[in-house]
Amino acid sequence: MSENLGDLYQVKEKMYVATDCIIFGFQNGKLKLLVFKRKVSPLEGEWSLIGSFVRLDEDLEVAGKRVLKESTGLENVYMQQLRTYGKKDRDPGYRCISVAQYALIRINEYDEELVEEHGAKWFEIDQLPLLILDHNQMVHDALLQLKQNARYRPIGFELLPEKFTIPQLQALYEAIYRRELDPRNFRKKVLSLNVLEKLDEKDRSGSKRGAFLYKFNNDNYRDLLESGYNFEIA
Amino acid sequence: MSENLGDLYQVKEKMYVATDCIIFGFQNGKLKLLVFKRKVSPLEGEWSLIGSFVRLDEDLEVAGKRVLKESTGLENVYMQQLRTYGKKDRDPGYRCISVAQYALIRINEYDEELVEEHGAKWFEIDQLPLLILDHNQMVHDALLQLKQNARYRPIGFELLPEKFTIPQLQALYEAIYRRELDPRNFRKKVLSLNVLEKLDEKDRSGSKRGAFLYKFNNDNYRDLLESGYNFEIA
DNA sequence: TCAAAAGTGTTATATATACACCCATGG
């Protein structure tokens, strides 16, 4: 029923609707992307994002989560619609529009076997291979939105393990913003937001001295959002 | 070819793809929306956004511009994809996803006859009627994005006539942000951006004394964007 | 003992906010 003018002209043509997932992870101070090697023709053997056709009885959002689960085993992941790519000749085979969605996952939690089974591989964000169709464009747009989004919501936390150190968090923001941040200013700012809980443990993987672990406090975050504050960092 | 996992399962089903336009205008200090009275069944006589099915040989973006032209006569309008609405039962008739796009138009430039022909009407943004399907949700989302977008790009200018006064511009931002702004601070800020050209004419429609008209300087705007500046106002 | 990362405070600068009066004009 979303026709209006369409009705008047009696032009009603169905087309394929796909969804492609831009899966971000963060490891060793680097922002990474999970990319898939196509096992089927056409374009077999080329790199692409992980996607699927949307089924008739399936919400768009559900389709995205299904793809993510099928390829990484993960559920309950932060996922957000990016935009829809609908150039008429974007897919040379047949008319197909694609709703791109991006996911932020904890890279230590995914199912490695499943990922391998799907011929997927993590690439550093600035060492991406050529992807099929408009997938490089999708990644480019997703990075831009991630950058903007990170200013207003603490989505950085979605990419870190439950317990993380402040230097790790800083490295993540540096990777997203693609610039260095001052450690004193960063720490001051992020602690002033009052959404981090300091734990008694230390993580010694990054240095001999070790850095204190923190975890994210969701309640305080909600309060903060409601009070109209924003998470602009650096 | 955007299938991947989809291929593996051989699930390939076509569906309808529509586009709906959220058309904003600004008049007498009020933000307004152009809404359409359905002339066809089902839901005949109900208010809805203006939309159409996307044709097989038509870019998504082109479909949006076509709808806008067919309903208002306008071309070369600022238009931007909002997001895609794809709940499986959003349209009770058949499976149809809709790519919402919003347009900012100069309310003094549209083709009144054409609009009337289509049974369309301007509503003030906070006096909108109930719209069909998820169209109220679309408007809600568009308003939010407009608000956020206005902070970083001078899209306010798209809604004003070519020549406008600073009080008009302020009223527009007040309508978008839904709060009052201080006239001294607003003027200072907006002039400091160096994208306004003061003209020798005055507009006396708002007061006896009259207010100087300005126009928007696109070249300086481009420079400003490149230098990384943002248009955050108030 | 030293290399390497963690942690800490202060100052300067820029930006945002608050605020009140005069100006020009048509009616």
Add this chain to the structure above:
DNA sequence: CCATGGGTGTATATATAACACTTTTGA
């Protein structure tokens, strides 16, 4: 001559940016 909206400047508070040294510890 007065009511109405247009136009202006300054002082304060807040946020951001710049900057260098001490601590801890395993190798």
